[in-house]
Amino acid sequence: MAVTDVQAVRDITARPPGLGARKFKDSAFIVWGIIATIVGLGTLVTLVTDLAHDGGHRVTSAFFTSFPSSEPALAGILSAWVGSLLVIATTALFAIPIGIMAGIYLEEYAPKNPITSAIEIAVNNLAGVPSILFGLMAVGIFVQFLGNPNKWFGFLPEGVREAGAHLFGQSILTAGITLSLLILPVVIVATREAVRSVPREMRHGALAVGATKWQTTQHHVLPYALPGVVTGVIIGISRALGETAPLIMIGGLTFVAFLPITRPGDATFETIGMLDEYGAAVDPNATETVHITHDGVVVLPDFTERAVQAGQTLELPHGSSIQSTADWGDAIASWNPGHWLGQEFTVMPIQMFNWTSRPQAEFLELAAAAGIVLLAITLLMNGTAIYLRYRLRKSIKW
Amino acid sequence: MHTQIFKTLGKVAIASAAVLALAGPASAQTAAPFTIQIDGSSTVFPISEAVAEGFQQTTAGRIRVAVGESGSSAGLRKFCRGEIHIADSSRPIRSSEMATCAAAGIQYVEIPVAFDGVTVVVHPSNPIRSMTVAQLREIWRPGSDVRNFNQVGGPNLAMQLYGPGSASGTFEYFTEAVNGTARSSRTDYTPSEDDNVLVQGVANNPGGLAYFGLAYYEENQSRLHAVAIDNGNGPVVPSQATVRDGTYAPLSRPIFIYVNAAALRRPQVQQFVQYYINNAAAVSERVGYVALPQAAYATYLQRAQRRQVGTAFGGRATIGASIEEVVGRRLVQTPVSE
Known part of the structure; x- marks a missing residue:
């Protein structure tokens, strides 16, 4: 009897009931997994191949150094990529510190009460709001309200109003703030997830030896959360880079054949006094003493021109402009955010959007070429994220 | 090392704040050109x-x-x-x-x-060469039940309609010119704000019919056929000449x-x-x-x-x-x- 029992057990172990079905499910899952991967990767490969086939030959160095043009052969993405770069830098400047600090506060400091829950729900919902709504909000607040200080903020000193009118409106600053609001939820949620994944014992250990809450957060929580935070930030920035709708709403332009920053050799303009929206002096009788730093031309409000030399000191009426050629000093000075934050802009997705809607096939090639560049930038950014995460993880010693 | 990272990050944050603070006064001196x-x-x-x-x-x-x-x-x-x-x-x-x-x-x-001429196009294999404004209205009026070209005097061919989306000026113009009221149109067609999508739709579909600006037709003449429009004075093919002299009516604007x-x-x-x-x-x-x-x-x-x-x-x-x-x-x- 014992022998038969052993034999029965052996039989069951060797050929358990339903083994065939389970083995089939096992291999079926692998097959499904492979199919899913192929679909995902295949789409990406098709997309990249298609773009490379359509626009690969248009990606030349001239493509990066030319302004857009109605002549496809001459058209390039100079104003678009410079615009994208400046808008994204502005976005990062606002979104990263605010997003990370909000994430840390919500996870580490905020008391558990209905207000905190309401904030959490609001943040999560904000992540799902269509980007066009951010554009609408920005038009109301940054373009029409803050961009119109003479109408709404008459009580402020003229200098402040002038700066406000210059910085807000349809400007790089407006675009950067709008996109940073758009990606804030992504950064906040990623920061919270990363902070939450740090084991509670780490905090307990630090607090037990007398560290303050901020010391614990600064020395023990944040370093371990950093890889996750960096990933969240880069995903957010990549999203902002491809965004079109809110920027078109706030007045992102399509044809811009000048740069917000100056290159050596570019024509420069300096206008004297406060101007109205048509470029005329608000106070036509006012004058200003100006020290000329470059040889050039002064254009008076009545559009008569006179040549001027460096070193002269002139009394010029408001509405005049001094025109000269930029040297390296001017070019470097133009990197001052005060110079470019208030200027008109275009970005790569807007330029692509325009080219895809043109009837001539050459413009579709240009759109594909711009797509390749945008894709390359996104891949580069994601690659940086992966590298940073790897480096930071390696430096973690639990 | 981590403290180092945060000190650096802190410095960057302070520096950027300082730069932003400077931005205001600096702009007053170098106002952007007109x-x-x-x-x-x-x-x-x-x-x-x-x-x-x-x-x-x-x-x-x-x-x-x-x-x-x-x-x-x-x-x-x-x-x-x-x-x-x-x-x-x-x-x-x-x-x-x-x-x-x-x-x-x-x-x-x-x-x-x-001037722009709104052009009605069909697939090149479609034998239809001209349409009257009344036939166009029959096709595009709200609630129209035209599903086949034989309902408007064409071959027995199922009709696939494409047109600009309702935000487009072309849509507004065409509906006013053909249906009599701006923005009133049948809705069971494939709309797109991107005219190239409409070109593709008709070029790849023997029963396709669409309308869009003349430039899109001229760039795709080998793949599309423009329908001559009869406004009571005989069919007129859209072209630079007929749009300019006003004979391509009522679809030139x-x-x-x-x-x-x-x-x-x-x-x-x-x-x-x-x-x-x-x-x-x-x-x-x-x-x-x-x-x-x-x-x-x-x-x-x-x-x-x-x-x-x-x-x-x-x-x-x-x-x-x-x-x-x-x-x-x-x-x-x-x-x-x-």
Whole structure:
């Protein structure tokens, strides 16, 4: 009897009931997994191949150094990529510190009460709001309200109003703030997830030896959360880079054949006094003493021109402009955010959007070429994220 | 090491804050140069873009021009708020917009810059060569049950309809010209704001039928067939010539720029608008539109120089009007009732 029992057990172990079905499910899952991967990767490969086939030959160095043009052969993405770069830098400047600090506060400091829950729900919902709504909000607040200080903020000193009118409106600053609001939820949620994944014992250990809450957060929580935070930030920035709708709403332009920053050799303009929206002096009788730093031309409000030399000191009426050629000093000075934050802009997705809607096939090639560049930038950014995460993880010693 | 990272991050944060704090005062010294701002119709955009490009070359970049394409309606909204100097529009200003502009104290100089012919296209294998306006209405009227070309005198072929989305000026014009009321159309067709999608739809579908601007047909002549339109005087094939002489009716339409009259006092803007009118004929033909007769441009040049404000259309889209008739009309600033 014992022998038969052993034999029965052996039989069951060797050929358990339903083994065939389970083995089939096992291999079926692998097959499904492979199919899913192929679909995902295949789409990406098709997309990249298609773009490379359509626009690969248009990606030349001239493509990066030319302004857009109605002549496809001459058209390039100079104003678009410079615009994208400046808008994204502005976005990062606002979104990263605010997003990370909000994430840390919500996870580490905020008391558990209905207000905190309401904030959490609001943040999560904000992540799902269509980007066009951010554009609408920005038009109301940054373009029409803050961009119109003479109408709404008459009580402020003229200098402040002038700066406000210059910085807000349809400007790089407006675009950067709008996109940073758009990606804030992504950064906040990623920061919270990363902070939450740090084991509670780490905090307990630090607090037990007398560290303050901020010391614990600064020395023990944040370093371990950093890889996750960096990933969240880069995903957010990549999203902002491809965004079109809110920027078109706030007045992102399509044809811009000048740069917000100056290159050596570019024509420069300096206008004297406060101007109205048509470029005329608000106070036509006012004058200003100006020290000329470059040889050039002064254009008076009545559009008569006179040549001027460096070193002269002139009394010029408001509405005049001094025109000269930029040297390296001017070019470097133009990197001052005060110079470019208030200027008109275009970005790569807007330029692509325009080219895809043109009837001539050459413009579709240009759109594909711009797509390749945008894709390359996104891949580069994601690659940086992966590298940073790897480096930071390696430096973690639990 | 981590403390190091945070110290560095902290310094970067302080530095950026300092830079932002400096931004205000610095801007007061180096105000940006005057930029002529244009926004509006994506139909007019290619003309404005090419003119702006040429103008900035001839003035060696001393007067900046920036062009956007947020659509005719959005452009005119911005225009009536005084945010832009010139609005591109693929239709005349509406009476509601005239009222908004008037309320904001903004006067405008209306300048037709070119003609566009809305073209009805079918697949090249489709034997249909012409249609009457009544047949088009039968197909596109709201609630239409036309599903096959044999219902409108064509072959036994299932019909696949494509058309511009409802935000488009072309949609507005076509529905008014064909159905009698702007924006009233059957809705069971494939809409797209991107005309290239419509081109693809018809080129790949033997039963396809679509309508869009003449430029898209001319660039895709090998893959599409344009239907001649019969408005009672026999079928007329859309072309540069038939659009210009007004025989391609009622589907040829003028497209416009609206210039802020106060901005037109500025020599920069005046110079630009005159350059625009002088180059509109050559540029519009290069980008696929139809130039107005030379006499019309001469009239509009005068209108810009004298800053004659108002619209010749009384707040309505006028369908199938010949340019000779439009040029001579009186300009008004308040909507004209029927």
